[in-house]
Amino acid sequence: MTLQTSAVRPGLGARNVAARAAIYAILIAFAAYFLMPIYVLVITALKPYAGVDVATMWQLPAVPSFDAFLRAWEQIGGNFTNSMLIVIPAALVSTMIGAVNGYVFAKWRFRGSEVIFRLVLFGMFLPYQGLIIPLVLTLRTLGLYGSIPGLIVVHAILGIPITALMFRTFFAGIPDELLDAAKIDGCGFFRIFRWLMLPVAPPVIAVVLLWQFTTIWNDFILAVVVLNSPTVAPVTVAVQNLAGSYSVEWNVQMAGALIAALPTIVVYLLLGKLFMRGLLAGAVKG
Template sequence: MHDQNKLWRIALYGVLLYAAVYYLLPLYVMVTTSVKSMDEIRAGNLIALPMSITFDAWTKAWATACTGVDCNGLSGYFWNSVKMVIPAVLISTSLGALNGYVLSKWRFKGSELTFALILFGVFIPFQVVLLPMAQTLGWFGLARSVAGLIFVHVVFGIASTTLFFRNYYVGIPDELIKAARLDGAGFWRIFFKVVLPMSTPIVMVVLIWQFTQIWNDFLFGVVFSSGDSQPITVGLNNLANTSTSVKEYNVDMAAAIIAALPTIVVYVLAGKYFVRGLTAGAVKG
């Protein structure tokens, strides 16, 4: 019996190791290619380690690579994404927390219908609302701007953040809220003093979720922005599709890593909090 368990354990670790190698191999190829010269890329093997490491491709991708007719690299696009993602994540998370709090602990007549209508927004295909949203941005004077992208991502993020927070807050005992109300606490005091301190797991889940969704978005970025307001995903697409006399694969790989680096860092540093938040009740309903 002991030998059989040992064999199963070895088989399990073998499968996990194979899966890890399978999923990490593309990242390995991207990283190694980005630090090779073009001469080495042409002469070498795709998965071979670099004979000499150079960061010229990274420098070019960041500062001088052409993205269409503009040859200033991805730096401007990157900072556009930073200026867009931070307020969009914070606003959508805050509104989702308030919505979830109201819909779970301060139920009113029609609250279930309201939640159902908000939840419907999770399942609406983004393509369906491109034209109405473009018209709305035009009315508000936010078309083709970073502020417009923030507005779009907040609107489309509220449905998901409300769902996460509402399902989490349902698990908080109603007795806590009733006891706080008997002690004279009102709506905002209960939220900040009772509910919010218990919300760390779900807050981490929503922050990571929203950051990833907004940073990696391409559709809204390419439709609702132009010129100096375009995010990093649009800049990466422009760089990859810009025709040059020689295709510089090392620059393309460096650019792709630059675009993906913030989400990778977030998951490496805060991934355990994401898992803890989910297991703590973020997917309950």
């Protein structure tokens, strides 16, 4: 028996090593495939316009130049600031509202709460194109059309369904006995939320914030509809205008696109570990 086991183990070990090597090779190939556009984007932005050519698009620049980034920033820097003014309050407000709603739907159920929750989730499946006309009419009535606060309100409201779902799924995993003990100690609705729910929620908060930040930052259609002036438009609209201009050189267009993509990359790098913890905790499951 001992001889058979020792004879089998090396074979199994070799097969495991081969399988793991194949998995890593496949993952590296997929990563390289998806990163190729980023590579071309970066090296093109670092080249002077005279060195930009389709025939040499894969070649590294002989001398990297940041002139394209400076020129791109001159054209989209104000719009970059507009995006920050939009995405930070919109992501924070939608996350806060989603946390309260998820807490209610998970732990303070009442008659008809499931029906209301399903109606809230229905908002996830409404296409933006079908909301444009009533959205514009409502914003005009409120005096918010064409303004950054108006777009913040839009994103904060449209983010409620997905944020409520994420928080509800996470909070549902917290034992009800903890809430019952807190109620016996005299804690009410907001004290339980503040001192029991929020301290264990950083993983799902990171997931929701990252999701909302990325979604709002990359938005284009709502920004075009709600903000009718280029001066208050976010960076996504400015980059589209930059790419659509024949007078703007390729390297400047690539630099503008890279500048627009950097915040989401930085946010993911900062919240990446919490994001994975939130996913493993079931924050986006169900």
